[in-house]
Amino acid sequence: MNENDKISRRKVIGGIGAGLAAVAVSPVLGATGSTESKIFAAGKLEDPTTKYPKPPFKGQSQPWPGLAGKMEPKPDHGESSYKGSGRLAGRKALITGGDSGMGRAAAIAYAREGADVAINYLPAEEPDAQEVIKLIKAEGRKAVAIPGDLREEAFCQRLVSEAIRGLGGLDIIVSNAARQQANASILDISTEQFDWTMKTNIYAPFWIIKAALPHLQPGAVIIGTTSEQAYDPSADLYDYAQTKAATMNYVKSLAKQLGPKGIRVNGVAPGPIWTPLQVSGGATQEKLKSFGGTTPMGRPGQPAELASIYVQLAVNDASFTTGQIYGASGGSGQP
Numbered sequence: 001m002n003e004n005d006k007i008s009r010r011k012v013i014g015g016i017g018a019g020l021a022a023v024a025v026s027p028v029l030g031a032t033g034s035t036e037s038k039i040f041a042a043g044k045l046e047d048p049t050t051k052y053p054k055p056p057f058k059g060q061s062q063p064w065p066g067l068a069g070k071m072e073p074k075p076d077h078g079e080s081s082y083k084g085s086g087r088l089a090g091r092k093a094l095i096t097g098g099d100s101g102m103g104r105a106a107a108i109a110y111a112r113e114g115a116d117v118a119i120n121y122l123p124a125e126e127p128d129a130q131e132v133i134k135l136i137k138a139e140g141r142k143a144v145a146i147p148g149d150l151r152e153e154a155f156c157q158r159l160v161s162e163a164i165r166g167l168g169g170l171d172i173i174v175s176n177a178a179r180q181q182a183n184a185s186i187l188d189i190s191t192e193q194f195d196w197t198m199k200t201n202i203y204a205p206f207w208i209i210k211a212a213l214p215h216l217q218p219g220a221v222i223i224g225t226t227s228e229q230a231y232d233p234s235a236d237l238y239d240y241a242q243t244k245a246a247t248m249n250y251v252k253s254l255a256k257q258l259g260p261k262g263i264r265v266n267g268v269a270p271g272p273i274w275t276p277l278q279v280s281g282g283a284t285q286e287k288l289k290s291f292g293g294t295t296p297m298g299r300p301g302q303p304a305e306l307a308s309i310y311v312q313l314a315v316n317d318a319s320f321t322t323g324q325i326y327g328a329s330g331g332s333g334q335p
Helices: 003-042 101-112 123-138 153-167 191-215 238-261 276-282 285-289 303-314
Strands: 092-096 116-121 143-147 172-175 221-225 264-270 325-328
Touching: 092 101, 092 153, 092 191, 101 116, 101 123, 101 172, 101 303, 116 123, 116 153, 123 143, 143 153, 153 191, 172 191, 191 238, 221 238, 221 303, 238 264, 238 325, 264 303, 303 325
Parallel strands: 092 116, 092 172, 116 143, 172 221, 221 264, 264 325
Antiparallel strands: none
């Protein structure tokens, strides 16, 4: 090969190399630019005081248990805002009260983090529940709908069995369903009403956890929904506030009992959150119109604002967190 041939060959090879390098680098540069744009968009600051509606709210009333779809304004459960990142891939969750409120926010977030989800709700809440089922399925996850009344021990046992069968296992339990009715006086609360609140808020988690425990492996988590009412009870929520104090207590007790088994137990304590509880008897019309207005942020919270707490308490990297209560009360300081 003469010198001219060598030079020509070097040029060809060099040109090919440069072309390949350009092809290899261009997508990376393009992807980097795109990622930076996404990060910038995701990291844009939002003023929490103006992010969601403030009172005064329109007076409105629904029969118990109420539907989120009929509220004005409609609550935000993260339907369009929550973005997952696979933090719960392969996990299997049962959420009571998963049709609306914090339960719905947790169900949406869990599905977008890669978990299969079973939700429980009352038959009257079917319209809300079906919306959640569609959202879970839209993420390519298993969605199991199990309507029924948690006041019945036999149903709570069946709920666990159906969830395990439908999901192929169980490793996250979120006891979120609750009954809340405002009464100005203890004299206005009948024994039947008191029993209804206690059975829904306290007996049901007891029955569900008992039924599920033999199936839970180390690494499983139990999350209870308590409330700022556990720490600073309102005068007109005599029975409800008691159950939330009891929830806080069972979380701490059960965490000590199950810690050696590798099962974590934590709680979430919301402040005033815009859910159907408020419009179906949980607040007076007077309180409803100004709901959340006394918080430092001047507004109630939205269920979507608690979704990330339920996720964090369930993920593996929170492995040393148990027996804790995480609050979200808009600056009210409880817990």
